[in-house]
Amino acid sequence: MRLSAAINSFKSSNLISWKTTGKLQQTLAGCIELSGKTLHSGKVSKVKIWPGFAGEGRYFEFHSNLIPASIDFVRESLLCTTLCKDGYKIRTVEHLLSALEAKGIDNCRIQIQSLDSEDTEVEVPIFDGSANAWVEAIEQVGRKEALDRCGNNVEKLAPYLSEPFYVSRNDSFMVAFPASKVHISCGIDFPKVPAIGCQWFSSAALDDSYEKHIACSRTFCIYEEVEHMCSMGLIKGGSLDNAIVCSAIRGWLNPPLRFPDEPCRHKVLDLIGDLSLFARSGSRGIPMARVISFKGF
Known part of the structure; x- marks a missing residue:
């Protein structure tokens, strides 16, 4: 079971109730425009993020097609999170959505x-493999109260968990417990890659620690798996500039790491982005819960 299936199970579990956060929905105070090379296709794409109306949530526009950033539109894909609607695909959305969720947009x-107008799928730029570029851009333009199309503000809701939730596949699992605050823990285990090994990282994901300890963590890959991934048409735009690469024999090929447990911190970054897809109508996506994920959900 992949993460999308886990979140769908969570969504349909009848354990969720939506309650006010005591805050108003927010949006950007200005427009963000960034472009760059993409990880898997290797093409260049351009992203413009515009302020949105309260109650309409986060959504992508591609060739005039609107694709909500919602779990309802997630399609299974290797090594990235993909949204799909009416034959159009947006790939590798997790870093951008992670930054938007954590920064309260x-x-x-x-x-x-x-750049190819005939493409029916497009990918979000990878930059340095982290969410830093998005966080910095959000900080630069700022945030403001979102108003609906009638000029009214809207309360921001959050999903609250009423009972523990658990889903697993083999030795991978995700579990969530009711809590008064959001708390996320991720574990990874690479026994054949000693430089990575088994790592755990925990964070109160929506506080200031996101910028300092999560957003700057880069995606990673195993050097011995690169040729296989390339043969599958993946990571065409991958390089030592947009990922940290580790060899089972030689260790890290492009040190230094930003943190000793940077790979695990990046998994928390990804998980925040994926959980953001649980949002609806401008609500928060991450549930009010303690969420624990192990080995790649």
């Missing part, structure tokens, strides 16, 4: 385009 229109 509840409503926005994410206009994305490839």
